Amino acid sequence: MKLDDIVISKAIVEGFYRDFVNYMEADVAISGAGPAGMTAGYYLAKEGKKVVIFERKLAVGGGMWGGGMMYNKCVFQEASKPILDEFGVRCEEYQGGYFITDSLETISSICDGTIKAGAKIFNLISVEDVMIREEKVTGLVLNWSAIGEAHLHIDPLTMRSRYVIDATGHGAEVAHIIVRKIGKKLLTSTGDFLGERPMWAEVGERMIVENTKEIYPGVYVAGMASNAVFGGPRMGPIFGGMLLSGKKVAKMILQKNE
Numbered sequence: 001m002k003l004d005d006i007v008i009s010k011a012i013v014e015g016f017y018r019d020f021v022n023y024m025e026a027d028v029a030i031s032g033a034g035p036a037g038m039t040a041g042y043y044l045a046k047e048g049k050k051v052v053i054f055e056r057k058l059a060v061g062g063g064m065w066g067g068g069m070m071y072n073k074c075v076f077q078e079a080s081k082p083i084l085d086e087f088g089v090r091c092e093e094y095q096g097g098y099f100i101t102d103s104l105e106t107i108s109s110i111c112d113g114t115i116k117a118g119a120k121i122f123n124l125i126s127v128e129d130v131m132i133r134e135e136k137v138t139g140l141v142l143n144w145s146a147i148g149e150a151h152l153h154i155d156p157l158t159m160r161s162r163y164v165i166d167a168t169g170h171g172a173e174v175a176h177i178i179v180r181k182i183g184k185k186l187l188t189s190t191g192d193f194l195g196e197r198p199m200w201a202e203v204g205e206r207m208i209v210e211n212t213k214e215i216y217p218g219v220y221v222a223g224m225a226s227n228a229v230f231g232g233p234r235m236g237p238i239f240g241g242m243l244l245s246g247k248k249v250a251k252m253i254l255q256k257n258e
């Protein structure tokens with residue numbers, strides 16, 4: 001077989017185009033492919049939902065790659081171990097109930113599981129706005145991350161979904177967009193974004209799951225963004241809460257049964 005450069009190029013462009021058009025309508029659109037966003041995507045896709053995840057960066061995995069301060073180990077508490085097992089991430093018990101994993105194995109296994117469960121991940125695409133109809137978020141506004149980096153004035157494209165999950169980490173970007181565009185209408189005590197509190201692993205990990213909630217009709221928050229929106233502490237380099245939060249948000253959306 002002789003290789004044709006143009007066939008290679010056409011295969012890429014047409015293959016991508018087909019996927020992109022297909023995922024312009026989905027059941028659930030997730031902003032951010034960190035541990036929380038991918039875990040949510042996995043559990044939703046596993047139950048047959050049409051799930052798309054948009055990730056700003058070239059690589060998925062968010063804040064997991066560097067473990068703690070570039071020591072590339074991740075720590076998980078016992079409650080999250082069944083999720084690690086489900087993804088096939090190997091772990092070692094460091095001491096009573098604390099498990100350590102290799103961060104690269106953790107990310108690649110979660111990513112592999114999520115995609116194989118049926119969720120589609122688009123990298124290099126940023127969520128820059130939301131669509132709101134009758135006081136409900138109905139989809140996301142997307143642009144190539146490189147366009148933002150280059151400060152080019154180029155209009156975005158849109159996609160529609162029944163539910164949106166803000167899994168953008170510390171930045172809680174979707175929540176910020178909502179407050180910026182339509183005012184203090186989040187489902188928090190003040191309607192505003194409450195902001196992340198100082199480090200406290202024990203409380204931060206508990207609250208991250210409690211704070212995994214709907215923040216505006218049609219929008220849920222998961223992972224670090226939950227504590228940023230609802231005013232919970234950061235927890236440092238322990239990642240079990242991110243997986244538990246991703247699993248919880250998937251369950252909440254599945255219970256809607258729509």
Ligand code: 48H
Nearest residue numbers: 032034035036056062063126127168169223224234235236
């Ligand atoms: C598309 C976007 C956009 C956007 C951001 O930061 P993440 O890893 O978030 P979580 O919640 O899954 O995990 C948090 C964890 O990594 C962490 O930071 C911890 C535990 N910190 C504790 C502490 O004390 O510091 O992933 C979010 C992802 C990233 O990959 C971003 O690039 C992406 O979202 N993202 N993608 N459009 N507007 N904003």
